[in-house]
Structure formats: structure tokens, C-alpha cells
Amino acid sequence: MEKKKLVFQEVYEVVRLIPYGRVTTYGAIAEYLGVKSYARMVGWAMNAAHDLVDVPAHRVVNGKGELSGQSFFEGSESMQQLLEREGIQVKEDKIVDFRRVLWNPTIELKLD
DNA sequence: AGAGTGACTGGCT
DNA sequence: GAGCCAGCCACTC
Numbered sequence: 216m217e218k219k220k221l222v223f224q225e226v227y228e229v230v231r232l233i234p235y236g237r238v239t240t241y242g243a244i245a246e247y248l249g250v251k252s253y254a255r256m257v258g259w260a261m262n263a264a265h266d267l268v269d270v271p272a273h274r275v276v277n278g279k280g281e282l283s284g285q286s287f288f289e290g291s292e293s294m295q296q297l298l299e300r301e302g303i304q305v306k307e308d309k310i311v312d313f314r315r316v317l318w319n320p321t322i323e324l325k326l327d
Numbered sequence: 328a329g330a331g332t333g334a335c336t337g338g339c340t
Numbered sequence: 341g342a343g344c345c346a347g348c349c350a351c352t353c
Contacts, residue, residue, distance in 0.1 A: 221349080241335055251336090252348050258334035259350070277335060284334035294334095 221245075221253045226260040227267065229320050233274045236301045237318035238310060240278045247320040262287065273297040280313030 229244050241257040250256075257275075261284060264270040273294045277283045285308060288294040295305045304311035 242337095245335090250349095253350090254335040254348080255333065256335090256349055261334055272334080275334075278337090279335095282334090287334060 219248075219250050221248070221250050221256045221260065223260045223263055226257055227264055227270045230261075230264070230270050230272065230275060232320065232324070233271060233318055236303060237316050238274045238276055238280075238298070238303065238313075239318045239320060240276060242278055243317075243319050243321060244275070247324065258284065271297075274301075276310060276313075280310040280317075282308045282310070 225248050226244060229247060230239075233239055240254075241261075242251070242254040245251050245253040245257045258277075261270075261272045261275060264272055265287065272284065273288060275284075282294050282298075282305065285294045288297070292300075295308070298305050298310070303316055310316065
């Protein structure tokens with residue numbers, strides 16, 4: 216058995232595909248890339264992606280819809296601010312109607 | 328090389 | 341439905 220390796224570039228590509236006004240989870244991305252157990256690593260990849268402006272990391276949250284990486288966006292605008300700008304309501308660091316705005320690449324980008 | 332840590336998740340209580 | 345516990349992989353000290 217060969218172990219699949221997580222490629223940051225792949226993660227960034229998926230994150231870039233997230234539609235405006237939608238969000239996804241670390242687990243969903245990991246699953247789509249075929250590395251379901253790498254949810255934590257995806258989050259870590261986001262940390263590295265912090266340097267890239269093309270990667271809307273603010274559209275990626277944890278499975279509960281909480282802005283876990285909010286503290287990491289203390290650049291100019293907070294993660295919450297960016298999400299609300301896209302029409303996503305955020306309350307108590309949690310996305311309102313999370314299920315409704317959730318975008319699952321494994322489903323939306325079905326490979327067949 | 329061993330131990331600790333973390334932008335997580337699923338299962339059980 | 342919210343909270344606690346264990347499993348997960350890469351990175352740092």
C-alpha cells in the first residue's frame with residue numbers, strides 16, 4: 216500500500232474553486248483529495264497559504280462552521296469581516312445557516 | 328530520535 | 341445538541 220501525500224498545491228487549487236458566498240471544511244477538502252485523515256494538515260496548509268493572496272482561506276472553516284482560523288487573519292480585515300462581505304452571516308465566530316452555504320467539492324465536483 | 332502541538336473529525340455520553 | 345476522548349499526520353524543540 217502506498218500512502219498518499221498531501222500536496223499543498225492541490226489544496227490551494229480546491230480552495231480557489233470555492234464559489235463566492237460559499238464555504239467549505241478542512242475535512243471536505245481532504246476527502247476530495249483522497250486524504251480524509253489529513254484534515255489537520257489541510258488547516259496547516261492554509262497556514263502556509265497565508266502568503267498567497269489567491270487562496271481565500273477565509274472560506275475554509277471547521278466541520279462545525281466555526282471560524283477556527285480567525286486569529287490567523289489578524290492582518291487588515293478579520294476572517295469574519297471578509298465572510299460577511301460575501302453575504303455570509305457570522306455570529307459568535309460561527310457561520311449562520313452553515314449547512315446552507317456549505318460547498319462540498321466531493322459532491323459539487325463529482326469525478327464520476 | 329522522542330515528545331509535544333495543532334486553521335480537525337467522528338464517535339460516544 | 342453540546343461536550344469529552346481518541347485517532348490522525350506533519351512540524352518544531
